[in-house]
Amino acid sequence: MSQTVAELPEHARAIIAEEEALLARVLASVEAARQRSGSRTQETQGLVAQLQVLRDEAATAPVADLPHLLHQMNQARALLERQETAQLPDVGAPYFAHLRVDGPAGIRDYLLGRTSFADASADVRIIDWRFAPVARVFYRYGEGDSYEEWFGERLSEGTVEVRRLVVIERGRLIRIQSGTLVLVRTSEGAWRMPGSGPSSQLAGERGRRSARASSEWGRGPHGARARSTSPRCSTPSSSRP
Incomplete structure (x- = not known):
């Protein structure tokens, strides 16, 4: 049986x-950044046109003007590559x-992903777990631990306040693990704690009964293994000729 949020x-x-x-908050921040990147299309086209004009000028410019061109x-190319x-x-x-x-720096939230992204106004920091030094804190320490790590030439010390694994599918949170606590969203949308519902308690009681029955199988009323009540078969004596 699933538990609703109110029952947890x-x-x-x-x-x-x-x-x-x-x-x-993260989804709203990424969507806003996506809209801003769409408005950069005209800027990108302008950089491409500017780069083409500079190339044409460099082809016919005097030698003295070449360093400036x-x-x-190089500046236009660097801006273009950064956008791409x-x-x-x-x-x-x-x-x-x-x-x-x-x-x-105080209390900070870091989200481990595969693409770095930051939006200071929304207090969103997604770090690439493969390259960001602070990701080591997640993998080396547990919730409540004090940490001490060198980030480059700077020693960082602090406390791990939260350490959780999450599963997000199609922009929807479906699983959270915080230490030994596991929370799962069902297909109906209700959250539950696996192993905490009445059905799991019934299954556990059945398992305990089965274990007791197995351990007591073949034992008599006083704990001694029961003997067979079938009559003992005597071996017929061989007849002498």
Whole structure:
């Protein structure tokens, strides 16, 4: 039997509410960034046109003007490459873990994903778990632990406030794991704690009964193994000829 959010313990409900609010903030931030990137299309086209004009000028310009033209070309090319390489997180599954630390900069939330993304105004920080040094804190320490890590030449010390694994599919939070606590969203949309419902308690009681029956099988009323009540068959004596 599934449990609705109202039937879950208070701390479980608080975790669900916090993670769902965080995901909503991330999705809104990524969508806003996507809209801003769409408005850069004209800027990109302008850079391409500017680069073409500079190339044409460099082809016929005097030697004395080439250093200045080449410098402008390099600047335009760098801006163009920066726009082309910028990637946004996948809104279907933007991150898979949530880390909150209380460190030198105060309390910060970091979301581990596969694409780095930051929006200071929305307090959103997605880090690439493969390259970001702070990701080591997630993999080396547990919730409530004090950590001490060198990030480059800077020693960072603090406390791990939150360490959770999450599963997001199609932009929807479906699983949260915080320590030994596991929360799963059913296909009907209700949240439950696996192994905490009445059906699992009934299954556990059946298992205990089965174990007792197995251990007592073949024992008599006083604990001694029962003997067979079938009559003993005597071996017929061989007849002498």
